[in-house]
Each structure stands twice: as structure tokens, then as C-alpha cells.
Amino acid sequence: MASHAAQDARSTGGRATVSRGAVRDVALTLFAERGYHGTALSQIAAELGIRTPSLYNHMRAKQDLLSEIVLETTEQVWLDYQAAVDGVEDVAERLRQAIRTYALRHATHRREALIVNQDAGHVEEPARSRVFELRRSHERAVRGLIEEGIAIGRFKEATPSLASFGILEMCVSIARWFSEDGVLSAETVADRYSEYALRISGLVEAEDRPGE
Amino acid sequence: MASHAAQDARSTGGRATVSRGAVRDVALTLFAERGYHGTALSQIAAELGIRTPSLYNHMRAKQDLLSEIVLETTEQVWLDYQAAVDGVEDVAERLRQAIRTYALRHATHRREALIVNQDAGHVEEPARSRVFELRRSHERAVRGLIEEGIAIGRFKEATPSLASFGILEMCVSIARWFSEDGVLSAETVADRYSEYALRISGLVEAEDRPGE
């Protein structure tokens, strides 16, 4: 199996020219498919049409490739969350927007999501602590929305921590099967999954709420 | 960090004696923690207090350790499903029992579940095909329950395939955080998650159903 880059180099008879971004892109694909420890740098190099030592012109170490991917993705999840809930008053709508954004990211950044999910535990310090701190913040924030909704009678749910874990992990699953060529768009999937989040949280329909 | 087995061998001054089951148990723990490719046979041996070549008295190859764990677990999931729904008439109750069993397994067999989730893709043929065939059967069966419930007006859900994927993956998440020492028992967690499955599927409450 030859990559485009490797074919390009052969067909032009010239040496392949590779960028930092190209290395990262191939690493994203292979880490997502085979896992960090299941991917050899020689495979990344082959896909780019170069020899393994040449990779070191574009990176410092294999571990840096992983930790940058995982850290940047996790940071973006947290920023996405904050942007999604910013200025939204109704707590149910805040939860919907938070999960819609999270689900959408898992459809549009599948490889990143799979790597975070499979290999976050293989990230070394100091990135590792930062990654887990960010994930905890995100989970706590989502749980906080559910607890807030319960407190004001908007949601009805006995175990908010179970609900928040379940909701978030449900979204992660999107990265496993979503395809851009499928019948459902990323937006549609994100809409459905954010609806599931409200159902799991026991959203009390307007007509059932007292005083409204 | 020394294992119990390694400590036993040293404290008795004798050679460690290891069984096939002990090898499997350590493999379960380490594969679950570090992944298949992230675990070296030397680490398994060290945990047992023996040298790497001695492992081969209890196994044929590292890959067999993985494929047996993954295949047996996946087969058990399918058997569990069939036992759970057997003889249950109401489709909502069938879904509840199916998901209760699946969730319960993820709380009581955490290591197996994590390995299937992380490393099923690293299982080699012919076990690999069998594993994926079994997983597809299970997913199709759960989706079938949801579709059946929709057809008779018991559930209200626009995208049953999204619902079934989400429900199953939500259960997998249990293996990531469940602890026997936590405040919630495995049974309680399984009850809550099977309730979420019904909510995701849009269970129509009895009082809202026409003709009842």
C-alpha cells in the first residue's frame, strides 16, 4: 500500500518534500487506526515517502507527536464548551448547546477524538496532568448543568454523575462510526445526540411543569 | 512495584508456581491498563515473579492471550443478550433487560470490557472476523428492539441506529470509571443505564399511550 506522497516522489523521480503539518496528518491517521504503540515511526515515514530519520527534521520525538495532538484537542474541547454555553440563559438550552458542540466535534475530528480516547493514558508528563485536568473540568461542567437543571425542576434525574458520564461517552462513540459519506450529516447527528442528552437528564416538558 | 506473586516467591525462598489462569489474570490487568501493544511479555512475567520464557509453559503466543480474551468476552456478551431477552414479551422490558445485562457486565468485568474496546482491532484472523461478526449481531439486535418498539408506538425516536450506537457506547463507559468501592453498586448503575436506554429510545409513558 503506497501513500500519495510516496507515489508523488516516485512518479516525479524527485525527493519527497514534507512539512510539519504533513507529518502530523499522517500521524493522526495512523495513531487513530492502530494506536500510538501500534504505530511505528517507520510506517509514518513510509506513508510520506521518506526515511525514518528524516522525520526528525519536522518533530522532536514520537511522544511529542502524541502529546501535542492530545493536548491541543483536549484544550479545544474545553474552549468549545465555554463558547457554546456563553450567554445562554436556559439551563436545558445550555446543556443542549454544550453536547451539540461536543458531538459535532467528534464527527468532524474523528481521528483526534479516537486518539484522545485510546491513547490519552500514554501521554507523558507534564502534558498528561494538563490533559486530565481539562477533561475533568469539562465533565464537571456538564454535570453541573445537569445538577443545576435538577435543582430548578427543569430536569428529573436521580444520579447526575452517571448521566454526565453516559452522555459524554455516548458522544465519543460518534468518532467510531461516523462517515461523511453516510446518510446523516454531522449536524444531524449532533442534533440527535444533544436531544438524547436532554432525555437522559429527564427533561421535564413545558406542559408538565407547574407554574408555566 | 512488586506483585504479590513475585513477593510470594521471594518470601518463601522458593520458585514461583504459575497457572494458565494466573497468566490470563495478569494479562487482563496489564492489557486493560496499558493496551496490548503497550504491554510487554516481560512485564507480565515480572508481575508473576518468573522469567519471560517461562510464560510459554502456559500460553502459545502473546496474540493468543489477546484473541482469547476478546473472543470469549464478545461471545459472552451475545449469550448474555439472548438470555436476557428470552421469554420477555414487552419490547420495552426486553430493551431494559438487554441493556441492564450489558451495563452490568461492564461494571463486573471492567478489564475485559476495556480490552475489547481498546484492542479488538488488534486481534488477528480468524478470531478477528468472528469478534466483529458477534458485535454486529449484538448491535443489530438492540437496534431491532428499538425499531420494533417504534413500530408499535411504544417508543418515539427518529433515528434508531443512532440511538442503539449511543446506548451501547454509553454502557462501555462504565468500565472506565466504575469502582466496587464507590457509592453506587453495579446493580444500581445497571438499573440507571437501562433507564437511560429507554429514555433515549423515547419511551412513551403508559398514560400517554392511546388505547391503554
Added chain:
DNA sequence: CCTACCGATCGGTAGG
């Protein structure tokens, strides 16, 4: 159960 040892492959460096 062990020691001794195998070829293969790993991530990474030297030097151009």
C-alpha cells in the same frame, strides 16, 4: 521453572 540466545524492530543520533 531456568539460562542463553535468536533475528527483528524499535526510537533516535551522527554526520553529511
Added chain:
DNA sequence: CCTACCGATCGGTAGG
């Protein structure tokens, strides 16, 4: 970007 090469470690075998 390359060739040449490093020490370490991998899964696994031979032979006792």
C-alpha cells in the same frame, strides 16, 4: 533529504 549506525527491547526458541 540521505546512509550508516546506536543501544535497547521486542516476542519467541533451544535445550536442560
